[in-house]
Amino acid sequence: MHRRIAAIFITALMIITTLYGGKSMALQIHSPAFGNGGPIPALYTCDGRDINPPLRFDGVDPAAKSLVLIVDDPDAPDPDAPKMTWVHWVLYNLPPDITALPEAVYGHGLPTGTREGINSWNRTRFGGPCPPIGRHRYFFKLYALDTILTFAAIPDKDAVMRAMRGHVLQEAVLTGTYRKQ
Numbered sequence: 001m002h003r004r005i006a007a008i009f010i011t012a013l014m015i016i017t018t019l020y021g022g023k024s025m026a027l028q029i030h031s032p033a034f035g036n037g038g039p040i041p042a043l044y045t046c047d048g049r050d051i052n053p054p055l056r057f058d059g060v061d062p063a064a065k066s067l068v069l070i071v072d073d074p075d076a077p078d079p080d081a082p083k084m085t086w087v088h089w090v091l092y093n094l095p096p097d098i099t100a101l102p103e104a105v106y107g108h109g110l111p112t113g114t115r116e117g118i119n120s121w122n123r124t125r126f127g128g129p130c131p132p133i134g135r136h137r138y139f140f141k142l143y144a145l146d147t148i149l150t151f152a153a154i155p156d157k158d159a160v161m162r163a164m165r166g167h168v169l170q171e172a173v174l175t176g177t178y179r180k181q
Contacts, residue, residue, distance in 0.1 A: 027170035028058040029142040033103070040138060040176035044103070046130030047181045051104035052089065057142060061169045064096035064144035066113075068164060070157055073129065075136040087157045088138065089126045090117030092149050115149075118156040129178035140174040 033053040034040050042048040052071075060067065069091040076086035094101075094114045102109075106116070106125040116124035129138055145167045151159060 026059050027061070027142060027144055027172040029140055029172045029174045030056050030058075031140070031174060031176075032056065034176050037175050038177070040129055040178045042178075042181060045128040045178055045180070048128070049104070050126075050128040050130075052101070052106075052126035052128075053176075054103045055101045055140065055174070057099055059170075059172075060096050061144050063146060064169055066092065066145050066148045067094035067096055067098070068092045068143040068145060068149075068160060069094060069101075070141045070143075070160070071126070071138060072141075072157065073131070073136050073138050075131070075134070077132050079131075079134040079136055087120040088128070089119055090124075090155070090157050090160055091115070092117060092155075092160050096144060113148075116154075117160050118154055124154060129176075129180075131178060131180050133180075135177050135179040138176045138178065140176070142172045142174075143168050144170040 030036065031053045033044065040053065044051055044053045057067070069089065070087070071089040073086040073088065075082045076084050091110070092115050095111050098111050110116070118124060119127050121127045129136060143164060145164060146169050147167045149160065149163045151163070155163070
C-alpha cells in the first residue's frame with residue numbers, strides 16, 4: 001500500500017515538473033539591487049537617478065497570457081499617519097515569457113507589447129521613492145494573468161486592478177524601503 005502511494009506521488013511530481021518545465025510553480029519577483037524587505041539604493045530614488053531598479057521574475061504559470069507590475073507606497077505621506085497609497089509605476093501586458101526588466105527601462109525600451117499606465121505623478125514612467133518624511137515601504141507587485149488587458153485610454157492603477165479581477169493566476173511581492181537623504 002505504501003509503495004503504491006509513493007509511486008503515485010512520484011508520478012504526479014514528474015508530471016508537474018514536466019508541465020512546468022522544471023520551474024518552481026510559485027511566482028517570484030526579486031531584484032539584484034536590494035533584498036526583500038531591505039533598503040532600496042539611492043540610485044533608484046529622487047536622491048539619485050530616479051530610475052527603476054532591475055527586476056527578475058521566476059515561476060510564471062505556463063497558462064499566463066500577460067504580466068502586470070504595480071509599484072506603490074502605502075505609507076504616504078507619513079508612515080506614522082498614512083493617508084493614501086502613492087503609485088510609482090504601472091506596467092501591464094508584459095509578455096509572460098520575460099524573466100527580467102533592466103534598470104532604467106521605459107517607453108520603447110520595454111518588452112514588446114508592454115504598456116504603461118498612469119502613476120500618481122500623472123505620468124507613464126517609473127517614479128522613484130521620494131518620501132517627504134520617515135522610512136516608507138515600496139511594494140513591487142507582480143501578477144500573472146490569463147488574459148491580455150485592453151483599455152480605451154491610458155489606465156491608472158485602479159483601472160488596471162478592476163480589469164484584472166477574475167484573471168489573476170499568480171501574484172508575488174518584493175518589498176523595499178527608503179528614507180529620503
